[in-house]
Amino acid sequence: MDIEFTFDSNSASDFQLLVVGLEELEKYGSSWEDLMYTCLLASAYCAGEAGIDADEFMEIVRSIRVTPDGISGDC
Numbered sequence: 001m002d003i004e005f006t007f008d009s010n011s012a013s014d015f016q017l018l019v020v021g022l023e024e025l026e027k028y029g030s031s032w033e034d035l036m037y038t039c040l041l042a043s044a045y046c047a048g049e050a051g052i053d054a055d056e057f058m059e060i061v062r063s064i065r066v067t068p069d070g071i072s073g074d075c
Helices: 014-027 032-050 054-062
Strands: 065-067 069-073
Touching: 014 032, 054 065
Parallel strands: none
Antiparallel strands: 065 069
């Protein structure tokens, strides 16, 4: 399976690139729910690699808000 990204990575933020990758994975059969759990697990991995302890990681996760107006957080 070849996944082709059509996004200008020279001007994209890490978040934008990640979203494009997630959209491509969804097109190839992953469910949004499975992708959400994968991202949560991957974020815990990133936290560990960054030296962030469990309490600080959970504080970051709890700061994320999903509302009809959009997504925000204290990241």
